[in-house]
Amino acid sequence: MVGEEHVSMIPIAPNNVWRAKVNGRAQEILAPSNAILLDVLRDKVGCLGVKRGCDMGTCGCCAVLIDGEPRLSCLTMANECVGSDIISVEGLSNGAHLAPIQQCFAECGGSQCGFCTPGFLISSQALLDKNSNPTDSEIATAIEGNLCRCTGYQQIIQSIQSAAAIHRGDESPAKPASDAHSDPHPSGPE
């Protein structure tokens, strides 16, 4: 293309500074003004737990909490949530301790291949934040925007129900099957 200036097919938008709180931490990021939130979260912030499954709002894998509401980050412009408080799957746990919803998904078979799991966790957490005593049908409504191809949803609903029980305080989080830091050389009673 000697002699002619190349005109890009995809308009290159100017870079803006994008400011928001992601998982409790203030972010200042240079991103195109037309950037999609999913791209910003994955490529710039480094939240690789936010999954890209379809790019058109059909699978729910990319869900994040924006100011407490579950939203599909693939259908959200980054600019729409400047100044927002965004929570992704990485922000659900309390330090090294899994959130009840995470623990229950892991223990009740709510996660098989795991790709849809971050989106389900976000939708479920949003539900449990408002309603810690949901019926199965309320759970179904909360996760209707999330596709799971592995579990057939049944164990997901069970996971959410058992997380709800923990939220209500009905039961303490189940103990792991065995000690996570197994001592290969057990000694006697202290």
Place this chain on the structure above:
Amino acid sequence: MTDGYVQQPGSSKDVRVDGKRVAGKMSFNPPGSGGSRPEMAERDLDFIPEVEGGREAQPAGHHLHDKYRTGTTVGKRTPLVDGNAKVTGQAWYGDDVRLANEIIGRIVRSPHHYAKVKSIDTSKAEALPGVLAVSTGADAPQRFGVLPVTKDEHAMAVEKVRHVGDLVACVAAIDEATAREAAALIEVEYEVLDAVHDPKKGLLDVDDPIHWRGQYHIGSTNVQKRVFQEFGDRSKLEQARATHHGKWKFMGVNHGFTEPHAVVAHWDPNGRLQLYTPQQVPHYAHRALATVLDVPMHQVNVIRTFVGGGFGGKSDPFPHEMCAAILARKAGRPVRITFDREEVFWVNRGRHPSHIEVQLFADDDARISGFEIDALIDGGGFASFGHVTSYYNGVLATAPYELGSFHYTGARVWTNKPASGAMRGHGAVNTRCAIEVGMDDLAEKLQVDPIDLRLANLLPPHSKTITGFRITSNGMRQALERVREGSDWDSKFRQLPLGKGIGIGCGFFISGSGLPIHWDPNKFPHATVHIQIDMDGGVTVHTGAADIGQGSTTAVAQVVAEVLALPLEMIHVRSHESDTSPVDLGSYSSRVTFMNANAAITAALDVREQLLDAASEILDVPAKLLILNDRRIYNKKDPAVGTSYLQALHKSQEDKGALIASGAYRTPPMGGVHKGAAAGLAPAYSFSAYVAEVEVDVDTGLIKCTDVWAAHDCGKALNPLAVEGQIIGSCHMGLGQVLSEQMVYGRTGHLQNPNLLDYKIPSVHEMPNVTPIIIESCDPEGPFGAKEAGEGPLLPILPAVVNAVYDAIGIRVNDLPLTPDKVWAAISKKMKREDIADAQDLPVPRIDFSELQAKIAKRSTEHNDRDGRRQRSEDTDPYINGVLFGFDPSIPPEDQDGDWKISVRPDSGQLESLGLAGSAWTKIEQRKMEDGK
């Protein structure tokens, strides 16, 4: 408590009066002595078989591995060992691999169904700033394919494109926008050819077949593979008391995994390819990469990322994997390619669109005197697994019923669509649906209960099918009985009001393919597992088994933990890299748990023996008297005499360091000698029976499946949580195929719904309430008795729903999926034909049992006793298909009956009477033609 490193606890210098050494006492309290520490607990007798002194009942008999059960984890509901990585977002899938300096690749795809590529001009793309590499088919002329006999794919088009979306070229640039733009700047000149879309037309001779196989090409058709199989005595079919004829159409179905394909390729500074890909079958990708890139296999390291769902759709070596490697080699930087959802549909490899015709015959004793199957399957543009699929469509229908004869003609044709391939329930699903609906219809015509009809015609455990498959454990009977009981069948079947129905369906599937795809002329094992334990006591298990979410890593960790009596957390499975993992054939044909866990048990037993020998030396107690329990080894007769696991380990490591053990699994020799005898052979088979209940809105044709009772015989549930997950998940996927999922090709052959909005995967609202029922038949060769649970459970849901719809409205629709428009059209057709004004007045089928009902009930009671004895190995006489028809099981039936045939080619007299797919046999192979074409 321990005073540092103690090799021999207690006082070993004490000598008894009789001169024998006094065994050391444990430095801690013995198991069962109370206290809250986990290692003070007694063995969990609930999970130790009765025969070993535990409390686990064994109705299906004992198992070779019973004596290695330690009550640690096998049989317990066990969360996936990688579950925490998944719920925290730390699991790394294909697109999550981010290497320093990475660039982004894009694929240029064909806009035409079928065309010659005349020229490709990449100059504009190469000139675009930011573009670092461009590649076309000329860079990779080598063919590849998952099956060695049908290598018909290229990394990018060489000469021709074969479907819309076929790869033509690829580019890599500094970012995605530039890569997309560069892809659009590549100019390709095509000469459009006449495309074939209808598989029926694929049977005809054309000028330009989609592939050319030289002397092996069948006529000049698009037939990729044809199969003919005839077994048994068909002469008695004419005297059948009841016959069923079903003509089916099945639409193509996509796996619909949530993770789109993604790959990262990186040539490291030493010139080795590091390829990150979410692969079910990394080993075949490894082989294909070495071929296409023209490097030795050891110069390629395939790193399997976490796999976001596979279901068969990530088991071929893929051209985009080659593209990424080629681009990375050219650019000298890591290249990442991630697919759009639309591209996932262009790669496809989903279930074959099929035309299937079945005829079933039952004789005066309500025995199944014959299955006749004709399956024409639409393979799309490439062979993929099609060679195998062509067989599976027939041969996997030869059980669980005892047959008087079996006749199968199948053909797979190339069409200009994205290639079909392997999908959960590979090749068996569609035919199984047709057969099971046929069984329902036979029962209707014989006026007997369809469950009783099945119960009276089952092959027993330890028998042979009509095609010679060796059946070992068989829980079909219990499965049928359990769903009958669970669903309250006897008070519902043919008694529900209009619009409500109940139906039954059965399934049969391989548990691991008996023949590896790459059947090198040596005796490579199918699976190998290495175990390594260093001084820290952690157990590192190296396996090549690809965990695609089904939990294979967990299963391997479980069996090792079980044998060594260690907590699951001490087992670290390393399965991602081909550099460190022994070759495993991958996650397909439901083989992983069966083969890989068997290999893992063998390796773990080696370690166990070394530990016991060491402990025996420390304690001066014979090894056979020692018991392994949670991190300790002690004397069976005096639990106070024992040593800790670490002490025994260190003893056994003296002078050699880490304990290393290796285990391998290879299938036993089995099967017949006829052509195609190996297709469908497996070391074990799974069985399942489902009852589905549906509601049909007769005014709209909308079907809602409300309840499913799903019984699956998985031999032994190593992890019931995972088995139930597989059963429910299979129901979901099968329900999608029977009610809503279809790849819709428009009039011009264009795929109209390559996205998850128009391709209708059931959401949470469409899911019925599934009651999973696990049947444990204790397979003699399975790891702790286990068989597969991943694919078989999908099969019965389709026919169960179709049969339930018939029970609800008295209409059988033989065109899947049963979308409301098709059902409503069938309802209104019937109303017109029978002059019914209001759909609410449709007649509902009712049953009036014939005299045969008592006869088959009696037979099934007799068979129940027979099967129980055979299952528990109290009766070990040979049993072959045909005994029900009066044959002597110790003599091949062909030697007893002159009309009994075993034939894999049609006689010339038969050619005219063959079905649609069978007509492929009227064409002559090129090499058999007298003057070439």
